[in-house]
Amino acid sequence: MDSQSGNIDDVAARSRIGSGGNAAAGRIAIEWARRHSPVLNGLLRRTLDDGVFTGRRIALVVHLEAKTAFLATVLADAGARVVVAGSNPHSTRDEIAAALVSHGIEVHSSRNSGYEQWEEDILAVADTEPEFIIDDGAELTIRMAKHRPVFYNNIKGVSEETTTGVARLRALEAAGRLPFPAMAANDAACKHMFDNRYGTGQSTIQAILQLTNFLMAGKRVAIVGYGWVGRGIATYVRGLGGRALVIEVDPIKALEAHMDGHTVAPAGQALPMADMVITATGGVRAIASNHLPLIKENAILANAGHHDLEIDVEAMDKASFSVRTVREGIERYELKDGKSVYVLSSGALVNIAGGLGHPIEIMDLSFAVQGLSSHEIASGDYAPGIHVIPKHLDEAIARARLAHEGIHLDQVSPEQRDTVDQWLGDDREH
Ligand SMILES: NC(=O)c1ccc[n+]([C@@H]2O[C@H](COP(=O)([O-])OP(=O)(O)OC[C@H]3O[C@@H](n4cnc5c(N)ncnc54)[C@H](O)[C@@H]3O)[C@@H](O)[C@H]2O)c1
Numbered sequence: 464m465d466s467q468s469g470n471i472d473d474v475a476a477r478s479r480i481g482s483g484g485n486a487a488a489g490r491i492a493i494e495w496a497r498r499h500s501p502v503l504n505g506l507l508r509r510t511l512d513d514g515v516f517t518g519r520r521i522a523l524v525v526h527l528e529a530k531t532a533f534l535a536t537v538l539a540d541a542g543a544r545v546v547v548a549g550s551n552p553h554s555t556r557d558e559i560a561a562a563l564v565s566h567g568i569e570v571h572s573s574r575n576s577g578y579e580q581w582e583e584d585i586l587a588v589a590d591t592e593p594e595f596i597i598d599d600g601a602e603l604t605i606r607m608a609k610h611r612p613v614f615y616n617n618i619k620g621v622s623e624e625t626t627t628g629v630a631r632l633r634a635l636e637a638a639g640r641l642p643f644p645a646m647a648a649n650d651a652a653c654k655h656m657f658d659n660r661y662g663t664g665q666s667t668i669q670a671i672l673q674l675t676n677f678l679m680a681g682k683r684v685a686i687v688g689y690g691w692v693g694r695g696i697a698t699y700v701r702g703l704g705g706r707a708l709v710i711e712v713d714p715i716k717a718l719e720a721h722m723d724g725h726t727v728a729p730a731g732q733a734l735p736m737a738d739m740v741i742t743a744t745g746g747v748r749a750i751a752s753n754h755l756p757l758i759k760e761n762a763i764l765a766n767a768g769h770h771d772l773e774i775d776v777e778a779m780d781k782a783s784f785s786v787r788t789v790r791e792g793i794e795r796y797e798l799k800d801g802k803s804v805y806v807l808s809s810g811a812l813v814n815i816a817g818g819l820g821h822p823i824e825i826m827d828l829s830f831a832v833q834g835l836s837s838h839e840i841a842s843g844d845y846a847p848g849i850h851v852i853p854k855h856l857d858e859a860i861a862r863a864r865l866a867h868e869g870i871h872l873d874q875v876s877p878e879q880r881d882t883v884d885q886w887l888g889d890d891r892e893h
Pocket residue numbers: 625626627628655658659663687688689690691692693710711712713716743744745746748749767768769770812813814815
């Protein structure tokens with residue numbers, strides 16, 4: 464199928480990317496992602512071969528790094544007119560943006576652009592009047608609802624990546640402001656069970672250790688929120704010899720953390736002991752100004768949740784004498800109470816803004832969900848509202864990944880089924 468990549472000069476003129484991006488380096492990173500993404504290369508490409516996206520406008524607003532760029536090329540190869548922006552002002556890789564533009568795909572994003580520029584970039588994508596959106600945190604969708612209501616009403620469908628974004632879409636639906644079908648990609652098993660747990664768990668710890676050059680063994684790590692993400696982080700903390708101290712508000716999740724063998728305690732007890740604090744609640748101000756007196760001297764604070772304000776860096780700024788970058792990705796806050804603490808990646812998602820993001824195998828699954836969700840909306844007959852991809856597609860993704868690993872499954876034989884005939888036997892005839 465012909466790629467819908469546009470004329471490079473026109474695309475470059477329409478795009479806004481960082482000036483220092485080395486497109487050749489970006490192409491190498493995208494090629495590496497391509498080589499290790501069997502589900503996107505197989506199942507997704509085959510599905511999109513039906514031409515449903517030919518000539519359709521798709522906006523892709525996800526953290527802009529190599530795996531995202533590879534998804535953009537798969538959609539463009541399927542005939543879509545793809546426009547891309549990053550879903551966070553801190554996480555875009557300039558070399559990847561440059562590589563996409565050199566491939567003929569329009570991009571509006573640069574690393575550490577600042578919030579104002581990032582908003583402008585998102586609205587520039589909105590102004591291309593996307594018919595389909597692949598979103599992360601609903602960052603494009605909520606801005607179109609607010610600032611581009613006419614284009615918003617013409618959207619044909621949205622597929623949403625993450626927990627926070629699905630919560631935002633549900634809020635829009637409750638407010639009667641969701642006039643199109645939206646797929647909660649996050650709610651697919653092949654997304655949250657692997658991406659939120661294993662992907663974020665591994666890449667968050669990896670990024671923290673890489674940024675700090677610290678050892679995990681023996682560290683006490685407070686994890687705020689024990690959902691899919693928090694649970695994954697706790698697993699990797701323990702795997703490397705650290706001890707997880709879980710701060711939760713939901714009694715069931717707290718009990719689960721307890722039975723998983725972690726220490727569960729309120730912030731007042733956990734924070735004074737913690738060498739590191741990692742937020743994963745999906746909300747804002749999980750670490751707020753009232754927590755600052757509790758935090759240990761020289762503690763490392765990092766965020767894995769969607770919001771850059773899970774650690775209230777604005778309040779920390781006000782409570783500090785000085786804030787200084789002491790190493791790449793590490794800011795030291797000298798608090799007015801005389802204590803110093805460190806914040807990684809300015810409070811943005813540390814695994815993406817301060818690391819390489821999710822492992823390729825994980826994004827192969829997550830983006831297969833996103834791609835198939837979008838295809839499902841484009842080819843199906845879904846009513847406005849929030850949907851989840853059908854179970855058979857979720858299972859097809861898992862099977863494709865298993866097949867790549869050389870793993871094939873048994874099937875339940877008729878003799879193994881517990882059926883009504885077996886319970887009742889011949890009695891039914893009497
Ligand atoms: N960094 C990444 O790459 C990445 C990947 C996937 C999801 N996310 C984001 O991570 C966040 C968490 O996702 P999830 O799937 O684990 O969500 P989840 O809803 O499964 O879990 C969140 C947990 O936080 C708890 N919580 C909420 N507020 C709290 C508070 N103030 N104090 C203590 N606990 C609190 C909730 O009770 C819940 O158990 C979301 O913002 C999601 O979008 C990030």
